[in-house]
Amino acid sequence: MxxxxxxxxxxxxxxxxxxxxxxxxxxxxxxxxxxxxxxxxxxxxxxxxxxxxxxxxxxxxxxxxxxxxxxxxxxxxxxxxxxxxxxxxxxxxxxxxxxxxxxxxxxxxxxxxxxxxxxxxxxxxxxxxxxxxxxxxxxxxxxxxxxxxxxxxxxxxxxxxxxxxxxxxxxxxxxxxxxxxxxxxxxxxxxxxxxxxxxxxxxxxxxxxxxxSGAANEDDGSGGSAGYFPYKPYCTVCQKDLTTVTAYDAVTTALAYTCSACGHAETVLLSEFNGGKLVxxxxxxxxxxxxxxxxxxxxxxxxxxxxxxxxxxxxxxxxxxxxxxxxxxxxxxxxxxxxxxxxxxxxxxxxxxxxxxxxxxxxxxxxxxxxxxxxxxxxxxxxxxxxxxxxxxxxxxxxxxxxxxxxxxxxxxxxxxxxxxxPRTPRPLPYRTLASVVDITAGHDEQTLRILSDLDPANPLSSLDEARPRLDRAENWITTQVPAEQRTLVREEPDKELLGSLDEQARESLRLLLEGLDTHWSLDGLTTLVYGVPKVMAGLEPDAKPTPELKTAQRSFFALLYHLLVGKDTGPRLPTLLLAVGADRVRKLLGA
Missing domain, CATH: 3.40.50.620 (HUPs)
Structure with a gap:
């Protein structure tokens, strides 16, 4: 062509x-x-x-x-x-x-x-x-x-x-x-x-x-007392290239060399010898x-x-x-x-x-x-x-x-x-979401499918194969690259001491969250809910634009939820975390 x-x-x-x-x-x-x-x-x-x-x-x-x-x-x-x-x-x-x-x-x-x-x-x-x-x-x-x-x-x-x-x-x-x-x-x-x-x-x-490869540091064949030779034989006895060419006849192609590794010396015909390479x-x-x-x-x-x-x-x-x-x-x-x-x-x-x-x-x-x-x-x-x-x-x-x-x-x-x-993933769900889910479920397929299906209730995932291979890559990342201290472990029991120390405003914010779980049980819905609760507590509409004061209140609310759910200041995105934990367990851990 x-x-x-x-x-x-x-x-x-x-x-x-x-x-x-x-x-x-x-x-x-x-x-x-x-x-x-x-x-x-x-x-x-x-x-x-x-x-x-x-x-x-x-x-x-x-x-x-x-x-x-x-x-x-x-x-x-x-x-x-x-x-x-x-x-x-x-x-x-x-x-x-x-x-x-x-x-x-x-x-x-x-x-x-x-x-x-x-x-x-x-x-x-x-x-x-x-x-x-x-x-x-x-x-x-x-x-x-x-x-x-x-x-x-x-x-x-x-x-x-x-x-x-x-x-x-x-x-x-x-x-x-x-x-x-x-x-x-x-x-x-x-x-x-x-x-x-x-x-x-x-x-x-x-x-x-x-x-x-390291080849950039190779010698160029110079330095021999018999002159310059661009060819380096491997010793036929020890197989090493710690050899020095001592003579070469271009007419007969006879090449003589000595080996500093084992002391072997011989003469070969380069027209027949295949045991070496150009520098x-x-x-x-x-x-x-x-x-x-x-x-x-x-x-x-x-x-x-x-x-x-x-x-x-x-x-x-x-x-x-x-x-x-x-x-x-x-x-x-x-x-x-x-x-x-x-x-x-x-x-x-x-x-x-x-x-x-x-x-x-x-x-x-x-x-x-x-x-x-x-x-x-x-x-x-x-x-x-x-x-x-x-x-x-x-x-x-x-x-x-x-x-x-x-x-x-x-x-x-x-x-x-x-x-x-x-090859590509049929349903390329967000990598960070997949990573959070497999982190929380420790790779349990049934729980993982339940959570991923809840991400979009109108178009639920029917099989984990739809999310593969991206799902598998996210799981590998969690298990091989995320240190143990950064992994997410959901509490088994409520933090009663923390729950008992909350003031009335904090209790009300948890009540509003729990009240909205059923009607907002999707990734988008829970996103609206967790960001909306502090707005309602401030007397604003759930879709109000955030102010600096409101952002501070949201951060405090998020930190409270993380402490109650995973015992840390931070963790996976809260909507994903809530989906992964499941509504019943969320209610238990939040003191409902």
Whole structure:
């Protein structure tokens, strides 16, 4: 299918990047040199993830940015391929803290390929890389991300890049010259840290969530006494990359190396040997040329002088006769609240963790609505309730046609892909209401259905399935993210001491509330009732506009109800709490 650029009326960043990618594909098409090029080349976008540990929400931006652009191109009828390189042939750098089933004994595997490191104890997967890939693969499937996954272990060990490796070794002096242009430049204060461009202090969770695969810190192959070599063999005895190339013959491809880990030394023929890889700053541009990548984002750690993206742009052109991809630098993805989620210093939630407490369209929306260079936070605390309120408000605007074009585009990208609609909740009740209900009922299905059915008596819920999966996400949030001291426990017996101490005005306000329960037993009705009682006590109509004095009276009345119902100053929204407690129990606890 020929590439056809479309002028989009949408003002969102995804459309603009799609326009640029299509224009770049057209520019490259006549002289395309990448593998498999045809008269009408497929548009290639790319991501790369290293399964060196839990793949977190900061890493997800590496995938979602090109996914959203690829999906827009696909919607326009142009064929596009999203290459996701699993950098599972990277070296195992360190033992991550807090990973279940892993102890200090895993340190003996440092230096091996990730696919040669044992999986954590009890894992169903054959090695370290596959263990950590699995959760991300499942999350990407739930998020509707279509991609072509490529294992770099399989590519290298099958000899797929043999020609490129031999070419790089032949032109190692040229590569060394490119790298040497930057070796005397001042290094950033925190090499590889994405925090250096942040304008304000960030917590450790944000810094961790912003980290890339770690490849930005890879050495460039320099420092050997025998000269520069862009290739690093894994030792055939101990499997570690603590090796030094001591000689290379470009004619015979004989490569000699020694291993500092086990002392092994040997000579192999690089034209036959498949047990090593190009150093990162050469590997990345090699793959750009090999795959014909047109669009690939990169983290801020790749943007400084001498970084892999900057150097790679010159290496791909001068050595591999290719073109550097276009693509934005992407910024922080911070985390707001991580109760029970961080068992070790610096631990951060993964996409799988986020999908336990929010639906896939909402998580997609967080990445779609912000330009890649805009930092944002993903809420695991009370902020998730406000976030869902904002999402529901957006849905209403889409439905009534009042939504702004850019917001409509972000909503569309969140709820569907070129392949179709993502699963959604049939009756999307307010998240904060669902959370309050499951908090109070402790997940008891029968009570939960009773309460949710009372929210709208004219159109009652017939089954909890109508409220799923949002209901399940809200329940997961309550049980995994809300500390025990913040959970709602309804009193078993009335607070007789408090009831006995009330003055006549307080008693009258409780009488008015109890008197109106039957006629106001719905979410809207109880909202009118609890806000209306203080107005009536002040001699006003129930629909009177609140004054500062009236707001003070309302707060005092609400605090009294919370103390009588749950023994605290605050709690879930009172109308929801009353529905959850039930009319009979409310009467008992309020002294009727």
């Amino acid at each position: 020929p590439i056809v650029a479309q002028s989009s009326t949408e003002t969102d960043w995804v459309s603009r990047f799609a326009d640029e990618v299509i224009a770049e594909a057209e520019r490259r098409a006549p002289g395309a040199k990448h593998a498999g090029a045809t008269a009408a080349p497929v548009v290639v976008v790319a991501s790369g993830l290293s399964p060196s540990g839990p793949i977190h929400l900061g890493n997800l931006r590496e995938v979602m940015t090109p996914h959203l652009v690829a999906d827009e191109i696909r919607r326009r009828g142009t064929e596009v391929r999203h290459v996701l390189s699993w950098d599972d042939y990277d070296r195992y750098r360190k033992v991550p803290a807090g990973v279940p089933g892993v102890d200090d004994s895993w340190a003996e595997h440092i230096g091996k390929p990730l696919t040669s490191v044992p999986a954590p104890a009890g894992s169903a997967y054959p090695n370290w890389a596959e263990h950590f890939k699995a959760a991300m693969v499942a999350a990407l499937d739930e998020l509707g991300v279509e991609y072509d996954g490529i294992s770099q272990t399989e590519q290298y060990t099958a000899g797929v890049y043999r020609e490129q490796i031999l070419h790089a070794m032949k032109h190692r002096a040229d590569i060394d010259a490119v790298l040497d242009r930057y070796r005397t430049k001042d290094k950033p204060a925190a090499a590889g840290s994405k925090g250096k461009q942040q304008q304000k202090p960030v917590d450790e969770a944000e810094l961790e969530a912003a980290e890339g 990162w700053k050469v590997d990345w541009p090699m793959r750009w040329a090999y795959e014909g990548v047109i669009f690939e984002p990169s983290g801020v750690d790749h943007s400084s002088p001498g970084s892999s993206f900057v150097v790679g742009g010159q290496i791909v052109r001068e050595v591999f006769d290719g073109v550097q991809p276009i693509g934005p630098m992407y910024a922080f993805v911070g985390i707001s609240g991580m109760a029970k989620m961080s068992s070790s210093k610096g631990g951060v939630p993964t996409p799988a963790d986020a999908l336990q407490i929010m639906e896939a369209p909402l998580l997609r929306w967080l990445y779609a609505r912000r330009r890649p260079n805009q930092a944002f936070k993903i809420a695991f605390d009370q902020e998730i309730q406000r976030l869902y309120d904002e999402w529901d408000s957006l849905e209403r605007k889409v439905a009534d046609g009042s939504v702004l074009p850019a917001d409509a585009a972000a909503y569309s990208r969140a709820t569907r892909t070129a392949a179709g609609e993502l």
